[in-house]
Amino acid sequence: MTQRIALVTGASSGIGRATAVLLAENGYYVFAAARRMHRLEQIRSDHIEPVELDVANEDAILGMVNHVILTKGRVDVLVNNAAYGQLGAVECVSMEAAHRQFEVNVFGYARFMQAVLPHMRAQKSGRIINITSILGKMSTPGFGWYAASKHAVEALTDAVRGEVMEFGVDVVLIAPGLIKTEFVPKQLELLNTVTHPPAYQKIITGLHHLLAGEPNAPGPAVIARAVLDAVTSSNPPVRHALPLDSKMAV
Numbered sequence: 001m002t003q004r005i006a007l008v009t010g011a012s013s014g015i016g017r018a019t020a021v022l023l024a025e026n027g028y029y030v031f032a033a034a035r036r037m038h039r040l041e042q043i044r045s046d047h048i049e050p051v052e053l054d055v056a057n058e059d060a061i062l063g064m065v066n067h068v069i070l071t072k073g074r075v076d077v078l079v080n081n082a083a084y085g086q087l088g089a090v091e092c093v094s095m096e097a098a099h100r101q102f103e104v105n106v107f108g109y110a111r112f113m114q115a116v117l118p119h120m121r122a123q124k125s126g127r128i129i130n131i132t133s134i135l136g137k138m139s140t141p142g143f144g145w146y147a148a149s150k151h152a153v154e155a156l157t158d159a160v161r162g163e164v165m166e167f168g169v170d171v172v173l174i175a176p177g178l179i180k181t182e183f184v185p186k187q188l189e190l191l192n193t194v195t196h197p198p199a200y201q202k203i204i205t206g207l208h209h210l211l212a213g214e215p216n217a218p219g220p221a222v223i224a225r226a227v228l229d230a231v232t233s234s235n236p237p238v239r240h241a242l243p244l245d246s247k248m249a250v
């Protein structure tokens with residue numbers, strides 16, 4: 001049987017790393033992308049090939065996909081996962097930081113879809129898994145820019161699904177609730193870079209309170225398993241939100 005080829009973004013930690021490893025354990029050859037090459041090197045194996053890139057760099061993405069096609073001849077799975085959370089009150093996050101949030105979380109996903117779709121259409125097969133968030137369907141104080149980016153990904157995903165289904169390409173949304181990874185510590189670090197007037201203190205305290213549940217949240221394996229199910233199922237879900245018992249979503 002032809003070996004299945006997968007691309008996973010944000011594979012240097014958390015959900016992306018767990019997904020890359022699980023797909024490799026299940027017979028996929030995985031191109032694992034992120035910026036921190038030293039972290040990717042930790043998972044390099046016969047089935048995992050690290051690729052250093054920033055998802056904001058379109059040339060790097062096109063270069064990666066060309067490399068995949070030149071060396072493997074096909075691309076079966078794209079897992080769009082690389083993202084981060086720019087927290088802070090909408091009024092207080094700089095427009096520069098807001099643009100960067102969309103550059104990575106939205107345009108990063110879009111660039112990868114644009115790069116792989118011509119190949120998937122030509123193959124008449126392929127599966128794209130976009131990792132969003134429960135905040136892809138709701139929003140709450142302090143999460144405005146991040147939630148807006150995830151809403152945008154949901155809208156693009158639903159459109160692309162309809163556009164490519166007749167070419168044999170399936171597009172799935174996986175929307176995690178709170179998961180224990182590096183994500184929340186990084187969010188809190190970014191929150192500290194935003195200056196809020198004292199009037200917003202209640203909202204900032206609320207954010208810290210919500211995110212304090214992270215140490216008790218499930219690990220990334222639960223999402224990696226959902227991705228594996230979505231890429232192997234003959235009838236993949238359109239949108240899978242989990243874990244359902246999550247006390248809170250980010």
Ligand code: NDP
Nearest residue numbers: 010012013014015034035036054055082083179181182183
């Ligand atoms: P992590 O912070 O552990 O992982 C994020 C990954 O994205 C890292 O590998 C990071 O790699 C990569 N990344 C970030 N920015 C870029 C960039 N510009 N270019 C390339 N890679 C980048 O977080 P999670 O694993 O938790 O997050 C994965 C996904 O899950 C995200 O889409 C997130 O929105 C979503 N999610 C997470 C939740 C949670 O509670 N953890 C809840 C809901 C959704 P590097 O820094 O090396 O580039």
